[in-house]
Amino acid sequence: MLTPSALDGRKRCAVEAAMDVINGKWKVMILYHLMLTGMQRFNGLKRRLPGVTQRMLTKQLRELEEEGLITRTVYAEVPPRVEYRLTPDGEELRPAIDALREWGIRRGLDGG
Amino acid sequence: MLTPSALDGRKRCAVEAAMDVINGKWKVMILYHLMLTGMQRFNGLKRRLPGVTQRMLTKQLRELEEEGLITRTVYAEVPPRVEYRLTPDGEELRPAIDALREWGIRRGLDGG
DNA sequence: CAGAATCCAACAGGATACTG
DNA sequence: CAGTATCCTGTTGGATTCTG
Numbered sequence: 498m499l500t501p502s503a504l505d506g507r508k509r510c511a512v513e514a515a516m517d518v519i520n521g522k523w524k525v526m527i528l529y530h531l532m533l534t535g536m537q538r539f540n541g542l543k544r545r546l547p548g549v550t551q552r553m554l555t556k557q558l559r560e561l562e563e564e565g566l567i568t569r570t571v572y573a574e575v576p577p578r579v580e581y582r583l584t585p586d587g588e589e590l591r592p593a594i595d596a597l598r599e600w601g602i603r604r605g606l607d608g609g
Numbered sequence: 610m611l612t613p614s615a616l617d618g619r620k621r622c623a624v625e626a627a628m629d630v631i632n633g634k635w636k637v638m639i640l641y642h643l644m645l646t647g648m649q650r651f652n653g654l655k656r657r658l659p660g661v662t663q664r665m666l667t668k669q670l671r672e673l674e675e676e677g678l679i680t681r682t683v684y685a686e687v688p689p690r691v692e693y694r695l696t697p698d699g700e701e702l703r704p705a706i707d708a709l710r711e712w713g714i715r716r717g718l719d720g721g
Numbered sequence: 722c723a724g725a726a727t728c729c730a731a732c733a734g735g736a737t738a739c740t741g
Numbered sequence: 742c743a744g745t746a747t748c749c750t751g752t753t754g755g756a757t758t759c760t761g
Contacts, residue, residue: 510713511710511711511713511714511717512637512638512641512706512709512710512713513637513638513713514713514716514717515709515710515712515713515716516637516638516709518713518716520632521753522753522754525624525625525628526624526625526628529624538722538723539722539723539724540722540723543723550754550755550756551723551724551725552724552725552726552754552755552756553753553754553755554724555723555724555725556753556754571723574722575722575761576722576723577722577723577724577761578722578723579722579723579724586716589712589715590712592708592712593705593708593709593711593712594624595708596704596705596707596708597624597627597628597631597705598623598624598627599623599705600627600701600702600704600705601622601623601624601625601626601627601630602623603701604626604627604630604698605623605626633733633734634733634734650742650743651742651743651744652742652743655743660735662734662735662736662737663743663744663745664734664735664736664744664745664746665733665734665735666743666744667743667744667745668733668734683743686742687741687742688742688743689741689742689743689744690742690743691742691743691744722761723760723761724759724760724761725758725759725760725761726757726758726759726760727756727757727758727759728755728756728757728758729754729755729756729757730753730754730755730756731752731753731754731755732751732752732753732754733750733751733752733753734749734750734751734752735748735749735750735751736747736748736749736750737746737747737748737749738745738746738747738748739744739745739746739747740743740744740745740746741742741743741744741745
């Protein structure tokens, strides 16, 4: 629980730290789609994120990987196949992203 | 609940919409401190956000106000007094920010 | 298919000075 | 106290081309 008197002044940057990790135009959406589908390949994500460029998708995927939120599995095949999945750590973001999503729904659609 | 089969493909941007609103280096921290304390004045926020510049604080506060997440109350006094508070809409972000914060704590401190 | 490399534009954000 | 106004920089992000 968020208890004001107990937290004001201490550990004041857990929120900030979390935001740092998911900052980036596409990161939350990437995580969201991995939460929905369990696994996605590069072009699968590209299709699900209208407007993303290869460069940006690659970059954000790499950062999420470095941060330990997703795994990248490369299969040595032709044509290449690369699968992205959430790590347990990334999976633990689900409640937060879910809360964000529900807030977005309440705001924009209000029960729609 | 986040039910994959029901949501994949529909309403796919509630998360994105939410992220758009809270994107900005200081916005979530501003909201967080308003959640903790109920009200803050300009310099109070400035003190609580180490590193923020007046320009950025002003900018992000204005954007949060435009987005309807906070109120800005100006008292015609000398010296001036301006109070910032969450709107009900902003208050509804509490679960999301709380979830983010708890994730950040689990990650960085793991129960600390 | 899943990128890497290069180049470039836009904007977020910072430093500083000034003000009612 | 609570901002404006300028100026400036770095990062984010896009367009395009090339590759194993």
